[in-house]
Amino acid sequence: MFKRVMTEIRNPIHIEFEGQTITVEKGETVAAALMLAGHGKFRESSVTREDRGPFCLMGVCFECLVEIDGTPNRQACMTLAEDGMKIRVQKAAFEEATR
């Protein structure tokens, strides 16, 4: 479990993940906010639909892609949480017929 150490929420804002409201600190990235709320799965992999979650947290790996306010494939680790944001698990857009 991720938890906050030596710090607490001072400037609370609220975001929604899969319909559930989460209170987070203003200025936090979406990735950090969701991880602190106990979420590990951010997306489905695009070929076999495996569960995936944040890996590098520095904008390199694109594993933390989520849908934010209807826009797909946003990098959660590079996006600051904003009050009222509605976030969803990034579904695989397309199932490849064959390989």
Place this chain on the structure above:
Amino acid sequence: MKTHDVAIIGAGPAGMAAAIEATRNGLSTIILDENPAPGGQIYRSIETVPDQRAALLGPEYVSGRSLAADFRACSAEYVAAATVWNIDAGLQIHYSIAGKGSAQVTAGSLIIATGAIERPTPMPGWTLPGVTTAGALQVLLKAQGAINDDVVLVGSGPLLYLVADQMLKAGNAPRAIVETVPSGQLLKAARHLPKALKAFSYLRKGLSMMRRLSKAGVPVYGDASSIVVEGTNKVEAVRFLSKGKQHRIETTGVGLHQGVIPNQQITRLLGCEHHWHESQQCFVPALDDRFETSVEGVFVAGDGAGIGGAVSAVLRGRLVAMRIAEKNGRDTRLEQRAIQVQLAQDAAVRPFLETLYAPSPENIVPADDVMVCRCEEISAGQIRHAVDLGAPGPNQVKSYLRCGMGPCQGRMCGTTVATIIAEHRQKDIKEIDYYRIRPPLKPLALSELASIESEPTRHTPL
């Protein structure tokens, strides 16, 4: 379009130092950085971190505060949250600012200061949610004061111990450290020790971290191999051999680390020559003695020029800026020489560290069933099969399998793919080389691309 003497990409230690030095020498400077605040990864959140957390992160981290303050005070135009997506001929740099669209700037000289990325560490189970890099754990700690109270650190390198030590100080030591450094590696590294003593502070720091962890009772499993992360939809355990004995540690979090490698995307995009750094086991741009690439006017400062750490990054950032000032008619040779001396001293520890913490062979050349391209889900075995079909290098493998075509654009698989091909063909990896990188450097909304000035071309069907 605005023109500057110098454009810098990346506001980590190298970029900030370069900006300070360039403006001090009277060069008009613009600096573009992808993050919302300066500092890069090493000094992440340096301007806003609370004192208590700063103390936990240590004096090296805190030293970034004065650098960031000097950077803010200098006259460089600093553009935060700017993602560079292409660089056209004539050093015309296109960048995107989240929510505000695309802008362009042209520069006389370009300093690439985009630093390093963590070396990809393919192993069974490394794609499970709950597995992150060790660096990711540190990013969360620096920026959010967030810490995982149930994590096993796996791999090798100074960062592994640094993260463990910081977690310990925060009252949440890792469950265990599983270290892939083989027994006997210290002996191999020892011949570099006399030289490394010139940079004794690094060694002292490392030893005291190890002592603290040992005193706190954090188990360290040495000589680890055959590492597997187990779990179905998330991490459940780490299984490995240590000194010939099988172990299994149940955990919900794993932090992987096998050192860092230069972020090559921009130097590859620009067609700069690269070579293989045998000791660091990675591609580095070919640079002259003052960090200019094979493309005139393009310089690399910091870890992107070869891994050297934060102190070296600052020195190299300054040196590159002085070099450009010299090209612009200012005599900075004396100062450059002084910095060269400091650089050499700081770098003295590198051969020792690079030998001791050489990446684990099973991560460098993973087994057939290990996934290598995380985006397109391509395994090491599929890559070898494409080579058997006649694909000579990464670009043909890419077009046969789509590996490297996903949103990360090859960042997470490129080095591994090249290594696997070299091993399978028994060729020198320099000859195998790397993916050809094309724009956009990061995914870019079509509407944003459409909004920049365009050049119409004929498009009737042939």
Place this chain on the structure above:
Amino acid sequence: MKSVDTIVVGGGLVGAAVAYGLVRLGQTVEIIDEGDIAFRASRGNFGLVWFQGKGSDMPEYSRWTRGSTEVWPDLAEDLRAETGVDVNYFKKGGVHLCLSDEALETHSDLIRRMHNIHGPEYGARILDRKQLDDILPGLGNDVVGGSWSPHDGHASPLYLLRALHSRFQQLGGVYHSGARAEFIERDGNDFVVRTPVSTHRANKVVLAAGLGNRPLGKMVGLNVPVNPLKGQILVTERAAPTATLSIPTTFVRQAAEGSFLLGDSHEDVGFDTSSKSAIMADIADRAIRTFPFLKDLRVVRSWAALRVMTPDGCPIYEQSETHPGAFTVNCHSGVTLAGAHAMNLAPMIAAGHLEDYMSVFSAERFNV
């Protein structure tokens, strides 16, 4: 050094298709190819299997193309059944869209001309905006009309290349990469092809080296006036399936894995293969005007490659008069013509003689 029946110089879509066609007939064949970095038009192909509009000034080219679309289903099926690689071929028709009244008028003239040449067999017809809306929902306001043909379709050029190479080797073909042909000469009844790393010997040689055919052709008495014409393509992130998945258009198509491919440009800039922002912007703008729903999709890649262009845009197929047994194959439609190259051209090469009706494709046509 063992002599084989045929050396194919070039392992792109053109060379691989011909080579595959030859080994199917029991010929012994070697492909010699460049390394990982080469111009490789095959890696920058848009992936249409396209007939409508092709060969308005050369009816034989039009018929040859149509013939290729006829054999494409068999080609795709053979490759899938034997190699397991699905080249994602869809043949449910294709559309060319016009974004202005002038463009539609010019295009209508072309389609009319083609009808005059081919008669009712031609199959393509002009559609007005309303008819287009029925088959392609989501069109932008700038689209005024277009044309539709049932013979058109699309496939994955990358999987096609992989499948051809795979099948070629299954049937005993030998592939050499990193072996750029530098010198070809006649030696007795054979041709000898030298590369920096190897020497090869064969009874026949097929030049399928794209832009490399021009210098190589001279060595065997073939005049091959081909020039580069740069094209850029954008590739988006994967998206949910849309109507364009089954009905591709000439500059927007959705690939089987969900990405949209957005084409293209025609740039006469020599051997420059760099991606250029301003051209990318033009392609993006046109794609959005065509299908506004694309605007929020992210571009993840761009390609730039050099088309192999003849002076009139039509293929050159020819056997050398001075060096019989030396053939050259040149076109800019390596995907569309893969069927014809494998099924129709390869048998002629195996027989050592191009059918008389192929003489129209000789480069002689430029010497008037």
